[in-house]
Amino acid sequence: MTVQGWILILVFTALIVAIAKPMGLWLFALYEGRRTPLHMVFGPIERGFYALARIDPQAEQSWRRYALHMLLFQLVALLFTYAVLRLQGVLPMNPRGLAGIGADGAFNTAISFTTNTNWQWYSGEVALSNLSQMLGLALHNFLSAAAGIAIAFALFRGFARRQSATIGNFWADMTRVTLYLLLPICIVYALFLIASGVPQTFASILDATTLEGATQHIVVGPVASQEAIKMLGTNGGGFFNANSAHPFENPTALTNLVQMLSIFSIGVGLTWCFGKAVGNTRQGWAILAAMMALFLAGVGIVYWQEAVGNPVLHQLGLAGGNLEGKEVRFGIAASALFAVITTAASCGAVNAMHDSFTALGGMIPMFNIQLGEIVVGGVGAGIYGFLLFALLAVFVAGLMVGRTPEYVGKKIEGSEVKLAVLAIAVLPLCILGFTALSAVMPQGLAGPLNKGPHGFSEILYAFSSATGNNGSAFAGITSGTPWYNGLLGMAMWIGRFFVIVPVLAIAGSLAAKKNTPETAGSFPTTGALWVGLLLAIILIVGGLTFLPSLALGPIADHLAMVRGQLF
Numbered sequence: 001m002t003v004q005g006w007i008l009i010l011v012f013t014a015l016i017v018a019i020a021k022p023m024g025l026w027l028f029a030l031y032e033g034r035r036t037p038l039h040m041v042f043g044p045i046e047r048g049f050y051a052l053a054r055i056d057p058q059a060e061q062s063w064r065r066y067a068l069h070m071l072l073f074q075l076v077a078l079l080f081t082y083a084v085l086r087l088q089g090v091l092p093m094n095p096r097g098l099a100g101i102g103a104d105g106a107f108n109t110a111i112s113f114t115t116n117t118n119w120q121w122y123s124g125e126v127a128l129s130n131l132s133q134m135l136g137l138a139l140h141n142f143l144s145a146a147a148g149i150a151i152a153f154a155l156f157r158g159f160a161r162r163q164s165a166t167i168g169n170f171w172a173d174m175t176r177v178t179l180y181l182l183l184p185i186c187i188v189y190a191l192f193l194i195a196s197g198v199p200q201t202f203a204s205i206l207d208a209t210t211l212e213g214a215t216q217h218i219v220v221g222p223v224a225s226q227e228a229i230k231m232l233g234t235n236g237g238g239f240f241n242a243n244s245a246h247p248f249e250n251p252t253a254l255t256n257l258v259q260m261l262s263i264f265s266i267g268v269g270l271t272w273c274f275g276k277a278v279g280n281t282r283q284g285w286a287i288l289a290a291m292m293a294l295f296l297a298g299v300g301i302v303y304w305q306e307a308v309g310n311p312v313l314h315q316l317g318l319a320g321g322n323l324e325g326k327e328v329r330f331g332i333a334a335s336a337l338f339a340v341i342t343t344a345a346s347c348g349a350v351n352a353m354h355d356s357f358t359a360l361g362g363m364i365p366m367f368n369i370q371l372g373e374i375v376v377g378g379v380g381a382g383i384y385g386f387l388l389f390a391l392l393a394v395f396v397a398g399l400m401v402g403r404t405p406e407y408v409g410k411k412i413e414g415s416e417v418k419l420a421v422l423a424i425a426v427l428p429l430c431i432l433g434f435t436a437l438s439a440v441m442p443q444g445l446a447g448p449l450n451k452g453p454h455g456f457s458e459i460l461y462a463f464s465s466a467t468g469n470n471g472s473a474f475a476g477i478t479s480g481t482p483w484y485n486g487l488l489g490m491a492m493w494i495g496r497f498f499v500i501v502p503v504l505a506i507a508g509s510l511a512a513k514k515n516t517p518e519t520a521g522s523f524p525t526t527g528a529l530w531v532g533l534l535l536a537i538i539l540i541v542g543g544l545t546f547l548p549s550l551a552l553g554p555i556a557d558h559l560a561m562v563r564g565q566l567f
Helices: 003-032 039-053 063-086 103-114 130-160 170-196 223-232 253-277 281-308 311-315 331-344 359-370 381-401 414-438 452-467 482-511 528-562
Strands: 205-209 215-219
Touching (some): 003 170, 003 253, 063 130, 063 170, 103 482, 130 253, 130 381, 223 253, 281 359, 311 528, 331 359, 359 414, 381 482, 381 528, 452 482
16 A cells, blocks of 8 residues: 555545535535526426426425336336347447347346446447447436436435425426536536547547557447446446446546546535435535445555455565556556445446455455445435435434434334335345355356356355446456346346335325424434444444355455465
8 A cells, every 4th residue: 555545545535525515505406496507508408398298397296106207217218228229230320230239138238227227248349339329328327317316306305394295396306407417517527538538429430550560440439428427427337348447438547536526426415415405414414424434444445455465476476466457557546446436336337347356355345335335325326325224223223212213303113114124125135135046056157257255256246236236247257148137137127116116105204294303312313423323234234234145255255365275
């Protein structure tokens, strides 16, 4: 580990904390539906969309109607993308004449991008046309990110409203987030990437002459536009197979820093927005403090393990840290930082190959996903996932003091706790169930490249990533098979919508309740004690669930490495 590496980590953390309030203020304006300076530009588009779709943005919806509209919209979007991928061979903007994607592959990819997972079993530059990249994938990067923020807004209203039967309007939330947040930032972001050297063209192949005189075909396309929303919306799917390790996606140290900041920016802003929505910004800062504590602990472990390196290689005389699978443009510190950010935020973009990390260095990204990616988390999904753990924490606190649990002015009763437990239980049931099935079936065992505990880790990481809607992978696994395309597709759908629906039900239940003023007997939910309780609940409930599987995978892999055995 180096001083420069720790400076990068601390500077990044300071910048993210500084971004929280400005981003939160803008998000709060959209949450309330207030007019912004951008309404002069995008206001006519918004009104035109409402008129065309015959939507009244002022018409509030109950949680059931909000959930129904959300699910129907996601289903239509999924079918649309499936059709684009299947028909790719006959659609325009396909200069390389690529054939349509097979049924199981199109099914997996359509679900992947609908659910904000962006798991890719294929190499983007080899399998997809420019039209498929833009219309099938980049479009979803906007829509799935906007949907996550809309769900977060609905839950915020549940906490903030008093005796209300409604939690907002799904279409209005989606439209405002897309037009006034994601689109304008991405326009500026894409221009910055183009200026930094990221391609943005409708061309498909450039021919270059190598030093030996041969001709090399270099794939290009509309990369910058997809890269911007990929990072800002915590989507993660790369135009190229190497993702953000590819110089056409991430050419410089500056673009690398900006990409890392953009992954976290909306997530940290939503913590401040939540505090503002419930009338106490200290609530948001307390949530952010807990997130940053988990984040820094994770970065410290990964950086330490990668800097220490592989003892087996040390015995062979190859001293130094673990540079396998890492871009030398970024090095160990920036790669370790990126790995923790992308898995803490459900982004899934990578600038290094997680399969090549040391055993414990690779375990932390996997563990981040298994916690529910609530360490800042994906856009919207991170904050509403974190609030599920907050409900459990106040429930435990209420048991300690012998009072009905209360949080930000609302009594937390049996229905909310049951729904929170149901949503939290989705991840372990799906991850561990599908992993166990794939670890014993011949079709599942055909996927991992490695044997032993590392091969098991590849399977475990795949289903953790899919269920957690992350999209990164231990790249040694061969997942483009009917078995994995089918099961991973199911895991992505379950991990997204079997959590969202209980969250919306909680929002509806809370919105209907009266406000409960704080008293001397209320458990404080803004101080160090509350942050400590939150961390304990997250690690005990979210973490220990996966300890046996982690012991069979990365922990066993680490112990074997220490003894000189590699898999």
